[in-house]
Amino acid sequence: MDGGALIGREAELAAMYAAVDDIAARGAVLVAVGEPGIGKSSLLQAAGTHARGGDCLVLEATGVESEVGLPFAGLHQLLRPVLPQLDAIPPAQQRALRCAFGIEDGPVRSLFLTALATLSLISEVAVARPVVIAIDDLQWLDEPTHEVLAFLARRIDSDPIVILGACRTGYPGSVLGVRLDVNGLDEADARRLLLRHARALSVVDQEAVLTQAAGNPLALVELAAAVPNGSPTADPAFIPLSARLERAFAARITELPPRTRDATLVAAVDPEGETPEILAATAVLAGEPVTLDALEPAAVAGLIEFDLVRVRFRHPLIRSAIVQSETGGRHRAAHAALAAVLEKDPYRRTWHRAQSIVGPDDEIADELELSHVASIRRGAVTTAIAALERSAQLAADGATRGRRLLMAAEHAFGLGRADIVDRLITAASVTPLSDLDQARMEWLREIFSDGVPGDDERILELSRIARESARAGDTDLALNLLLGAALRCWWANPGAEARARVASVTLGLPDVRDDPRYVATLAVAEPIRQARTVLDILSKVSAETVPNGDALRLFGAAAHAVGDQPRALEFLERSEKLLRYRGRLALLSQVLAMQGVVRLDLGDWTGSDSATEEARRLATDTGQPIWSIGPLVNEARSAALRGDSERALRLAALSEQMPALRPLNLFLACAQLARGFAFITAGRHAEAFDALRRVFDPADPCHHPREQLCGVMFVAEAGAYGDRRADARRIIARMEDLARITPAPLLEVQLRYARAVLADDDEAEALFRAGLATDLSRWPWVKARLQFAYGTWLRRHRRVTESREPLRQALDVFRLIGARTWAENAQTELRAAGDRTATSPSVSPERLTPQEQQIARMAAEGMSNREIGQQLFLSPRTVGSHLYRIFPKLDITSRNQLAARLS
Incomplete structure (x- = not known):
């Protein structure tokens, strides 16, 4: 319908036209939301016509309710006009789309690689002409397509791409972008x-x-x-309005000739809508040849539009009316007819066969179970879940039903869908499960929550089930269960018995020492007492020889848990590269979250900020709430160390909102550390000590046995300068006892600082010198802190000339890493020592946002906008937009000046 012919939709049209008219300047996402028949489709059609008049390429797709279970059906419909341009994007991304659409055989390595390929393809197309994507009936899109669109919607701010959608009220499609409510006419x-x-x-x-x-x-x-x-x-x-409309359409349907009714019924249950397929299936249903003439009466009645290629319903309610007007037997017959003509498409054939029967059928149930493997290979996990669930319904044997339901639940866990997992586990729990399937169900109940909350009894129970699984010969399941139990120990702070039991059962497993889950379980369950074993195992693993990004993630997590930050960074950097390449964004977010903490400890604060910001964004994108808290807390710690105390305290309080609901001691400890750091940089040492001491008190909810290692030099400093020296010494004495149990490098280097700043004057200098004589090349932040404390000690003992060199060295590092408060303190000390050369630091890249820092570093290394975009899951134009803002911030005018400026 022509936009000018729409009555009473001036405001809605103006909003859509404005988004299209502004397309050259910025991308936009606008979703019209309203009840069926309210005019959403007409608005999309008018906006599409307007866009074509402005020389935009319009890509269109319509969700179909019966198509929800078919993976990437909506995306294929959307991208079909531009598939000839696939060669413009990287080969791995080309393959991802071809495999997703069944054009090429092979697995889809990840849904997010397919999403990235979609972004790349549309961005390439948009270089020549702005692109408007128009999606009708968003609520009926298959879930993989919906996920791809959501990925796209979050990344087109700087591209000439506009997404316009229409969604029924009460469905989640409206979350893609700005909601445009479409109400009834006055x-x-x-x-x-x-x-x-x-x-x-x-x-x-x-x-x-x-x-x-x-x-x-x-x-x-x-x-x-x-x-x-x-x-x-x-x-x-x-009667609801949609029902009345369906009845109005149904009145026309009943008047159609028999063959036309057959054809429209087949079209209504066939998601593809391909004319030859519909006619072939109609012939099977009717038992006689059928031609295009059979469709003509439905077109004359205003129900459908068709050509030699496709059959389209004029409105979704017409499809619904046809389905509602026919009996269940007729529905099943139409599905059976489609199955009969789909011999070259095994998955769809099996799917239609499954819809054509009532009651158990083991043959079709077995086919459905096999078909779910093909769905997983295509990255269509929701389709695989539906296939397994239907397969379970058709199975005659109760144990088989339970096994298939648990398989479906495992896939739902991979999607982060707690609601589906709970529903499937509940259904499986009333079937006669085998002992191993019972153990698998316990693991699913456990692992979905990332191991929270961390009550002792649950950990002991999981350890028992793991031991029984191992005795039954399933060590793989046992490792999964133990890793789940260990995560409970990590996030929370259970008793010593629970931690020891997890470690004991893990150590007793046969032939698993080389499995990364083994070392990770020991590390996160018992980061102090198992540190020697863990470090011994890790010392024999080279990050460069491990080809699996997930294995590297677990090795990195293990090294981080036992406080070997330099080794952790080696594993995590390598893991990041492999996970980026494979587009595994959920695991990548976890790796980046750990990297953010590790880099902060090591003094790479710019890298920490970049990793933390991206980790939080990806954790949100991939639906991992636990993994979005960690980056928030690390951001609080970073702000505190940089001297932004107000922001640090605000973020620390914000991060505690979820731990307040569940006892996640890890985050409570991290938030408390951020408070302590903030008070120290603000010069409020007594308050800092009171905040930090809680992390070291086993009776306090903020205590965490591993996180206390991060606060050792800070609690020592707070005690030394906050008139709490004796209390601080008692805490450090306990840490010395821990150091005899664990060789954690993080604890060792911080104790060197703590010993010196808390020592009496007659011992302090020797301890400062001993600390600085240690190889701290991988710990520049700790070394600079030690140099600053030593220089300050020397000046206050009237050894002014000697104090200048360590103070200058500390100042250089503080400036380099962006520790502004510490740099100002070092300058103050140097001026007091008579050094007039200490000036304010020049402009540094700290002024850039974390993502800008990331892009600037990559550009400085010679990467193109396209290459940077592939690494960060952004379009090349978005990268270019960031660089446009970066140059003036760094006071440069060209790309080739970046390296020098950043150095």
Whole structure:
């Protein structure tokens, strides 16, 4: 319909036209939301016409309810016009899309690689012409397509790409972007529309239609058309509007010739909508040859549009009306007919066969179970879940039903869908599960929560089930269960018995020492007592020889847990590269979150900020709430160390909102550390000590045995300068005892600082010198802190000349890493020592946002915008937009100046 012909939609059209008209300057996402028939489709059509008039390429797709279970069906529909341009994107991304669409055989390595490929393809197309994506009936899109669109919507701010959608009220499609509510027409506009289409109606009938339509444009038109078949006043007022519309369409359907009814029924249950396929299946259903002529009466009745390629329903309610008007037996017969003509598409054939039967059927159930493997290979996990669930329903054997439900639950866990996992586990729990499947169900209940909360009894129970699984020969399941139990120990702070039990059962497993889950379980369950074993195992693993990004993630987590930050960074950097390449964003977010902490400890604060910011964004994108808290807490710690105390305290409080609901001691400890750091940089040492001491107190909810290692030099400093020296010494004495148990490098280097700053004057210098004589090349932040403390000690003992060199060295590092408060303190000390050369630091890249820092570093290394975009899951144009903002911030004018400026 022409945009000018839409009555009463001036505001909605203006919003959509504005998004299209501004496309050259910025991307946008706008979703029209309203009840069926309210005019959403007409708005999309008008916006599409407007966009074409502005020389935009319009890519269109429509969600179909029966298509929800078919992976990437909507995406294929959307991208079909631009698939000839696939060669413009990297080969791995080309393959991802071809495999997703079944054009090429092979697994889809990840949904997010497919999403990145979609972003790359549309961005390439948009270089020549702006692209408007118009998606009708978002609520009926298959889930993989919906995920890809969500990925795209978050990344087109700087691209000439606009996404326009239409979604029914009450469905989640509206979360893609700005919501545009489409309400009923007011009385005057409703009357204008009715008179345009049904001026010949009597006044009584007009009033009846206006009353029942309640401002719904489609209802006004279709109910008016139904009047000759019976007055609309016969419809009960309590019938929902969509039902009344379906009845209006159904009146036309009943008048169609038999073969036309057969054809429209097949089209209604066939998501693909391909004309030759529909005619072939209709011939099977009818038992006689069928031609295009069979579709013509439905087109004349205004129900469908068709050509030699596709059959399209004029409105989703028409499809629904056809389905509702036929019996269950007819539905099943239509599905069986489609299955009969789909011999070259095994998955769809099996899917339609499964819809064509009632009651158990083990043959089809087995086929469905096998078909889920193909769905997983294509990255269509939700489709695999549906196939397994239907397969379970068709199975005659109860144990088989339970096994398939648990398989489906495992895939749902991979999607982060707690609701589906709970539903499937509940269904499986009433089936006669085998002992191993019972253990698998316990693991699913456990691992979905990332190991929270951490009560002792649950950890002991999981350890028992793991031991029994190992005895039954399933060490793989045992390792999964133990890793789940260990995560409970990590996030929370259970008793010593629970930690020891997890470690004991893990150590007793046969032939698993080389499995990364083994070392990770020991590390996160017992980071102090198992540190020697863990470090011994890790010392024999080279990051460069491990080809698996997930294995490297676990090795990195193990090294981080036992406080070997330099080794952790080696594993995590390598893991990041492999996970980026494979597009595994969920695991990548976890790796980046750990990297953020590790880099902060090591003094790479710019790298820490970049990793932390991206980790939080990806954790949100991939639905991992636990992994979005860690980056938030690390951001608080970073702000505190940089001297932004107000922001640090605000973020620390924000991060505690979830731990307040569940006992996640890890985050409580991290938040408390951030508070302590903030008070130290603000010069409030007594308050800092009171905040930090809680992390070291086993009776305090903020205590965490591993995280206390991060606060050792800070609690020592707070005690030394906050008149709490004796209390601080008692804490450090306990840490010395721990150091005899664990060789954690993080604890060792911080103790060197703590010993010196808390020592009496007659011992302090020797301890400072001993600390600085240690190889701290991988710990520049700790070394600079030690140099600063030593220089300060020397000046205050009137050894002014000697104090200048360590203070200068500390100042250089503080400036380099962006520790502004510490740099200012070092300058103050140097001036007090008579050094007039200490000046304010020059402009540094700290002024850039974390993502800008990341992009600037990559550009400085010579990477192109396209290469940077592939690494950060951004379009090349978005990268270019960031660089446009970066240059003036760094006071440079070209790309080749970046390396020098950043150095």
